[in-house]
Amino acid sequence: MPSKITFTIWRISWDFIPNFANLRYMRVISNDRCPRCCSGVEESLHVFRECPMTTKVWQLLNLSWVMNNMSQNIWEWLTWVFKRSNNGQCLLFCYALWLIWFSRNQLIHERKNTTKRALVLNIQRHMAEYEGLKVLKNNESISRSYTIQEVILRRKIHFDAAFNSRIFRSASGLVGWYLRGNLMVLKMVIHRNVPSPFAAEAYACLEGTKLGISLRTHSVRLTGDSKTIIKKCQETSTDKSMIGAIIRDIQNKKSDFQELIFQYIHRSENSYAHRLAKNTLEKEDTTYLMGEELKSHAFASVENWPRNPD
Template identity: 25%
Template structure:
């Protein structure tokens, strides 16, 4: 089940029983009262904070999920979730997870900010979280290119293919830096190029120029190439229709150049997945000539390339 990261983080800590409840802090000799800040009638364990406190029991009853999350003090949070995911519907499981996050969030707001901790407040927080999550899913769906959402971390291509990450940066003092990193299907560094181009260009035009320069460079070198950019407009235009702006004219040139390569893919990646090319493009600012590296990367890129491999 797909969930917001902040929700999965709380659920993971809850299942591991390592949420910083009052009891947990008291056990590591922090000077706090170990009792529950809401009901003041029991020690605040992970299980109590989310499932057994009088306040949260009322909340689970109000939302109609009390039978699904009902438990005893001898169970663990993980056992409760195992039962929820086994017996509940997908919608019920989603609501339980969102409410768990909201309970912990509102509990902390009450402790630190003395914000009103009411059942209405918990449900309102959950509704806001649901709405934000739905909107995020809709945006992600709209950003699909060829049925695929952009990579959030760097990923290798299939056997026989190379992945070419392309990026550009616009310098305040004029000119742009364009760069490309080529890696094979084993994630090994193959080559890279960086150069500085003169002129005044918009960020989108700079990204398109970077792709054009890289396409010109790799023609007759590789047969199967995936070109990846963190400019969504560029990736979408290369896979769809174009207009008549300067940006679109450069894109048309790129498409024309790509026809000289046997197989080509144009894809979008989020910034982090394109970080190595981003670092290299910035390096163009201090360069006076084209920088090419083959087999062995420049020293200043080694750390960034290692991070790609770790992820």
């Protein structure tokens, strides 16, 4: 990246920028209100994450997930974003930080107020010039299909459970798909001392979340045929049911993703994961198959796995 941008990011990460909070701390000024929104103290996190102007910029850039982390330390927040970004998103994020600060200084020193959309277009233009891409044909609108950043790796994971009430044992069947419907991974897990069918489904969903993390996937859609489990995972309130501890484990892992979606599907649409779970419970065999290993497994044959699960 250009040195002017890397140097600015370095200054931001150490909070070495002359925002109003820092200037007031050094007794240079007395008013530390944000000059854009006038609703909060202009510290670094407010400038780059919390100001209404900035939040809209992240939304327009399809980077609204960077606001999911509410750390009160600028270094921790930047580190969290960088760890969860691919290369294209890192570049876009850094260009945005640089131009957000640049436009703020224009407002202070030149009384030039840049609109949110104009700022986003400016960020995209600089990014396009750096990447050697053509400038957008229509600079007056932001096309959602125009992606400077790399495509987010979206994956779909189907999960289901089989339960044996006689021995309190369950099996989780997980089927991972690529974005275009190609089979990516199979995972079968045995669980012991499982108290109920609901707990079995919850364990299967938890295993699906763990699988998404192990695949280093930015965006995952977890689909299952248990309305109860899906609804509990979608809620943000604390679950106080018998399976509350498992649901909390699932919800605590949301921060490992940019996007984690829980979706209910009918039993007929989840037949692959169901067959996998049932077969695993009968054989009591924990298995993880990916890549070339899939070809040797009976469930991964061409006849059993069509290209498009939808």
